[in-house]
Amino acid sequence: MANNEYPFVIGTAGHIDHGKTTLVKRLTDIDCDRLVEEKKRGMTIELGFAPFTLPSGQTISIVDVPGHEKFIRQMVAGAAGVDAVMLVIAADDGVMPQTREHLAILSLLGIKNGLTVINKIDLVDEEMLEMAVDDAKSLLAGTFLSDKPVIPVSAFTGKGIEELKRALQQMTEKAGAKSRKGAFFLPVDRAFHISGFGTVVTGTAINGEIHEGDEVEVMPRGILSKVRSIQVHGASVSTATAGQRVAANLAGISLDDVKRGDVVTAKDCFTASKCLDVSVRLLPGAEPLKHWQRLRLHVGTTDTVARVSLLDREQVLPGESSAAQLITEDHVVASVDSCFILRTYSPLVTVAGGRILMPAGERPKNRQMKAALLEYLDKLSEEPPLKERLLALINYRGIITAADAARMNEVSLVELMRAVSPFEARAEVGVIRGGEAVLLSKRKIKELGETLTKALALFHGEHPERKGMPAEECAKVLDLQDTKFTRELLSLFEKQGIVKFADDRARLADFEPFDEELFSANVAALKKYTLQLGYSMPSIEEAQAALSLTAEEMKRIIAYLKEKKELALITGAFLLFPEIEADFKEKLTNISGDITLAAVRDATGSSRKYALPLLEYFDSKGVTRRVGDKRILIKK
Ligand SMILES: Nc1nc2c(ncn2[C@@H]2O[C@H](COP(=O)(O)OP(=O)(O)OP(=O)(O)O)[C@@H](O)[C@H]2O)c(=O)[nH]1
Numbered sequence: 113m114a115n116n117e118y119p120f121v122i123g124t125a126g127h128i129d130h131g132k133t134t135l136v137k138r139l140t141d142i143d144c145d146r147l148v149e150e151k152k153r154g155m156t157i158e159l160g161f162a163p164f165t166l167p168s169g170q171t172i173s174i175v176d177v178p179g180h181e182k183f184i185r186q187m188v189a190g191a192a193g194v195d196a197v198m199l200v201i202a203a204d205d206g207v208m209p210q211t212r213e214h215l216a217i218l219s220l221l222g223i224k225n226g227l228t229v230i231n232k233i234d235l236v237d238e239e240m241l242e243m244a245v246d247d248a249k250s251l252l253a254g255t256f257l258s259d260k261p262v263i264p265v266s267a268f269t270g271k272g273i274e275e276l277k278r279a280l281q282q283m284t285e286k287a288g289a290k291s292r293k294g295a296f297f298l299p300v301d302r303a304f305h306i307s308g309f310g311t312v313v314t315g316t317a318i319n320g321e322i323h324e325g326d327e328v329e330v331m332p333r334g335i336l337s338k339v340r341s342i343q344v345h346g347a348s349v350s351t352a353t354a355g356q357r358v359a360a361n362l363a364g365i366s367l368d369d370v371k372r373g374d375v376v377t378a379k380d381c382f383t384a385s386k387c388l389d390v391s392v393r394l395l396p397g398a399e400p401l402k403h404w405q406r407l408r409l410h411v412g413t414t415d416t417v418a419r420v421s422l423l424d425r426e427q428v429l430p431g432e433s434s435a436a437q438l439i440t441e442d443h444v445v446a447s448v449d450s451c452f453i454l455r456t457y458s459p460l461v462t463v464a465g466g467r468i469l470m471p472a473g474e475r476p477k478n479r480q481m482k483a484a485l486l487e488y489l490d491k492l493s494e495e496p497p498l499k500e501r502l503l504a505l506i507n508y509r510g511i512i513t514a515a516d517a518a519r520m521n522e523v524s525l526v527e528l529m530r531a532v533s534p535f536e537a538r539a540e541v542g543v544i545r546g547g548e549a550v551l552l553s554k555r556k557i558k559e560l561g562e563t564l565t566k567a568l569a570l571f572h573g574e575h576p577e578r579k580g581m582p583a584e585e586c587a588k589v590l591d592l593q594d595t596k597f598t599r600e601l602l603s604l605f606e607k608q609g610i611v612k613f614a615d616d617r618a619r620l621a622d623f624e625p626f627d628e629e630l631f632s633a634n635v636a637a638l639k640k641y642t643l644q645l646g647y648s649m650p651s652i653e654e655a656q657a658a659l660s661l662t663a664e665e666m667k668r669i670i671a672y673l674k675e676k677k678e679l680a681l682i683t684g685a686f687l688l689f690p691e692i693e694a695d696f697k698e699k700l701t702n703i704s705g706d707i708t709l710a711a712v713r714d715a716t717g718s719s720r721k722y723a724l725p726l727l728e729y730f731d732s733k734g735v736t737r738r739v740g741d742k743r744i745l746i747k748k
Pocket of ligand 1: 131134233234265267
C-alpha cells in the first residue's frame with residue numbers, strides 16, 4: 113500500500129441517472145462507465161473502483177455502485193466492503209423509488225456512515241433546490257443518514273464539489289475504516305483468464321490481508337491455491353489489505369475452479385455451510401415474513417435460494433427483527449457479522465436483510481436445543497465483544513475444540529486462548545490442553561461430572577476390590593471417543609474436586625483407595641483357609657482373626673466375593689465357597705437311603721452345627737425340600 117493510501121471505501125447509491133458516475137468522474141477523474149457495454153447502454157453494470165485523493169492528500173476508494181434496480185445484487189456485493197455511502201439524489205427529480213430502496217438496503221447492509229449529495233443543481237432554481245433538500249431530509253429521517261451532511265452540487269459544472277470533498281474528508285476522519293482484522297476474506301466478483309498469466313480473481317477484501325506466495329482456499333469447494341501476484345487499483349503490490357480492491361493471480365487453478373460468488377480465504381479459516389444463524393429485519397413496508405418462506409438470499413457476491421427458519425415465531429412483522437436460521441440450497445461461505453439481503457422472486461423486491469451471527473450453524477434437533485440456540489443468538493444479536501461471543505458459543509455448544517471456536521469467530525488460536533483465559537481462571541470454562549485444545553462450558557463439566565460420579569458409585573458397589581474405574585471405561589461412560597481426552601478431563605475433574613484420578617483410574621473422592629494386589633492375595637488366602645477347613649466352615653470373625661485382617665478389609669473382601677457370586681453367607685454367617693457347595697450337593701445325591709440329618713452328617717463328616725444350616729440353605733435355594741424330618745432332592 114502506498115503511504116498515503118487509506119483503506120476506506122465510499123460507495124455510491126441512488127436512482128438511475130441521478131448522476132453517480134458523473135459525480136465520481138468529477139471527484140476522481142475516472143470514468144467508471146468504462147465497459148463498452150455500459151457505454152452502449154449508458155448504465156454502469158460492473159462495479160467500478162476509483163482511487164480518490166482527499167484534500168489532505170490521503171487516497172481512499174470510491175466504488176460506483178450501479179443504480180438500476182436489476183443490479184441491486186451487485187450493490188450487495190460491493191456494499192460488503194463499503195465503509196460509508198454517498199447517496200445521490202438529482203435536484204430536478206427528487207426522491208425516487210430506487211432512492212428509497214437503496215437507502216433501505218444500505219441500512220440492512222449495516223452501513224453506518226455517509227452523506228447525501230443533491231446533484232444537478234444547475235438544472236434547478238433556489239426554490240426547487242430547497243424543495244429537493246427538504247424532500248431528501250424527510251426521507252433520511254430516522255435512518256443512519258439523518259444526522260449526516262446534505263450537500264448540493266453540480267457534477268456537471270463543478271459547483272459545490274470542493275465542499276463535497278471537504279465533507280468526504282471529515283466523514284473519513286470521523287468514521288475511521290471498519291475494523292478488518294482477522295482471516296483473509298475476499299468475495300470474488302469476477303474471475304477471468306489472462307493468457308500467459310493464468311487465473312485472476314477480483315473483489316473487495318473484507319477482512320485480513322494477503323501476501324504474494326500465501327496459500328489460500330477457494331471456497332466453498334475448498335480448492336487450495338497459491339497467490340502468485342497481487343494488484344491493488346492496477347498497481348502491483350506484495351500485500352493487499354482489507355478494504356482494498358484486489359486482483360489476485362492464483363497459481364495452479366483453472367477458470368473452472370473459481371467463479372463469481374466464490375470466496376478466496378486464508379487456508380482452514382472458514383466453513384462452507386447450508387445453515388446460517390442470523391438476525392433478520394423486515395423492512396417497514398414489506399408483507400409479514402413467514403416461517404419457512406422461500407426467498408432469494410444475497411450475501412457478499414453469492415446469491416442463492418434460502419428458506420427462513422423462524423425459531424420462536426410463525427412470522428416476523430414489518431419493521432421487526434428476529435433471530436432466525438437461513439437454510440440455503442447451495443453452500444455459502446460467509447464471514448461473521450457480514451450483512452445479507454432477502455428478496456422476493458416476483459416481484460423482485462428487497463423485503464428483509466440483516467447480519468450473519470454465525471456462518472456455520474446447526475439445525476436444532478429438539479426443543480431444548482432450540483431454546484439454547486435462541487439464547488445464544490439473542491446474545492450474539494447484542495454484538496458482544498469477542499470474549500463474550502466465545503463464552504456464549506462455549507455455553508451453547510457445551511464442548512467444542514478451540515480450533516473450531518477460533519474458526520467460527522475468525523480469530524487465531526492464540527487470540528482465542530487469550531480471550532478464554534480469564535474465564536478459565538474463574539472456572540467458567542474448562543480447557544483441556546493435551547493434544548488438540550478443547551473448551552468446555554461450566555454446565556457441560558457439571559453434567560459430565562454428574563454422569564461420572566453416578567457411574568463411579570455403581571462401579572464401587574460392583575467392584576469394591578478395584579481402586580477405580582479405568583480411564584478407558586470412563587470414556588465410554590461419558591460417551592467420549594478419545595481416551596487421551598478423557599484422561600485430561602479426569603485430571604480437570606480432579607482439580608475441581610469432583611473425583612480422584614490416580615493410576616489411570618477414577619474413583620469417588622470419598623472412596624477409600626487400597627492396594628489391589630494385597631486385596632487379591634487376601635482373597636486367595638481366605639479361600640485357601642476356608643477350603644482347608646472343609647465342612648467346618650469359619651464364621652466371618654473367625655476367618656478375619658485367623659488371617660489377621662481388619663474389619664474393613666474383611667467387609668470389602670466379602671462384598672467382592674458375594675458380588676461375583678463366589679461366596680455365600682449362610683445362617684450364622686458361615687462362609688460357604690462354591691467348591692464346598694458343589695461337594696455337598698454331590699454327597700446328598702449319593703446318599704442311597706433317606707436324606708436325614710444323620711445321613712448328611714455321616715456323608716460329609718461334619719457336625720449338626722454345620723449340616724443343619726447347610727440343609728436349610730439348600731431348602732431356601734430350592735435344591736432340597738423338607739418333608740417331616742427328611743429332605744427330598746428337587747434339583748439334581
Ligand atoms: N445537468 C446535469 N446533468 C448531469 C449532472 N450529473 C450527471 N448528469 C447527467 O445525467 C445523466 C446520468 O448520469 P450518470 O452519471 O450516468 O448517472 P448514474 O446515476 O451513474 O446512472 P447509472 O449508472 O445508470 O445508475 C448523464 O447524461 C449525465 O451527463 C449534473 O450535475 N448536471
